[in-house]
Amino acid sequence: MSGKPPLPVPSAVRLVLIAAASRNRVLASHGQIPWHLPRDVAHFRSLTAGRWLLLGRTTYEQMNGWFQPGQVPVVMTRLADDFTVPGGWAVPDLPSALKLAASHGVGALMVCGGGQVYAAALSWADEIILTTVETEVTGETLFPELPADQWCVVDQQFFPADAANTWPMTITRWVRDGSPAGQGR
Ligand SMILES: NC(=O)c1ccc[n+]([C@@H]2O[C@H](COP(=O)([O-])OP(=O)(O)OC[C@H]3O[C@@H](n4cnc5c(N)ncnc54)[C@H](OP(=O)(O)O)[C@@H]3O)[C@@H](O)[C@H]2O)c1
Known part of the structure; x- marks a missing residue:
């Protein structure tokens, strides 16, 4: 089967996962990203500039001070009613995030982790x-x-290691079988 299961809410918002992982799928070690790759940081910044970003509460708290004007953080937390996100929103689940984005005319929600939120979003993702x-x-x-x-x-695309980037890296873009290839706005 190649389609995604129906969401509990109808949504035209494209769900795009963005992540960096080792070959054995590790995203973080002892709560930290275990590599230093300025090239990937620049790639991540460029893909997320001016976007609505879906983040787990843990990742959001780690990224404190990182967000730029125009970016809208949407934080998934089971305590959404009590959680304040300056310049953004707190939501209790993925359907609420999609509903919120759709109600603001957002074409794509960029899922920026961490592990729990990637796992929650994967079944409905359009692009990775x-x-x-x-x-x-x-x-x-x-x-x-x-x-x-x-x-x-x-x-x-493959990028070799160099003086600034300690490991080689490969950036791969997947789309769900049968889904249009573009990123919505
Ligand atoms: N390499 C990468 O690309 C990358 C990217 C992002 C993050 N990271 C790393 O990933 C680590 C954090 O990942 P993580 O998996 O521990 O945490 P996370 O996904 O960032 O956040 C977990 C929190 O999000 C909320 N949450 C998760 N699933 C939910 C759901 N289905 N419904 C409602 N709320 C939900 C819960 O918040 P409450 O407890 O408030 O309910 C949960 O405690 C960090 O070490 C970070 O450095 C790596």
Whole structure:
């Protein structure tokens, strides 16, 4: 099966996952990102500039001070009623995030992690932009496994290590089988 299951709410908002993981799918080790790749940071900043970003509460708290004008953080937390997000929103679940984005005419919600939120969003994702850091590391937070029969690669670029970037990396863009390839606004 290649389609996504129906969402509990109808939504035209495109769900795009953006992540960086090692070859063995590690996203973080001891709560930190275990590599130093300014090239990937620049890639992440460029893809998320001016966008609505869906974040788990843990990742949002770690990214305190990182958000730029024009970015709208939407934070998933089970305590959404008591959680304040300056310049953004707190939501209790994914359907609420999609409903909120749709009500503001947002074309795409960029899912920026962490592990729990990627796992919650994957079934309904339309697109994945994944940086594979070409090494294996140990860590407790993992990117979910992609069901191979549901995703096709539409773009892939390899970048060697250099003086500033300690590991080689590959950026792969997948779209769900049968889904249009563009990112909505
Ligand atoms: N390598 C990468 O690309 C990347 C990207 C982002 C983050 N990270 C790393 O990932 C780690 C954090 O990931 P994580 O998995 O521990 O936490 P997370 O996904 O960032 O946040 C977890 C929190 O989000 C809320 N949440 C999660 N699923 C939910 C659901 N289905 N419904 C409602 N709320 C939900 C809960 O908040 P409440 O407890 O408030 O209810 C939960 O405690 C950090 O170490 C960070 O550095 C790596």
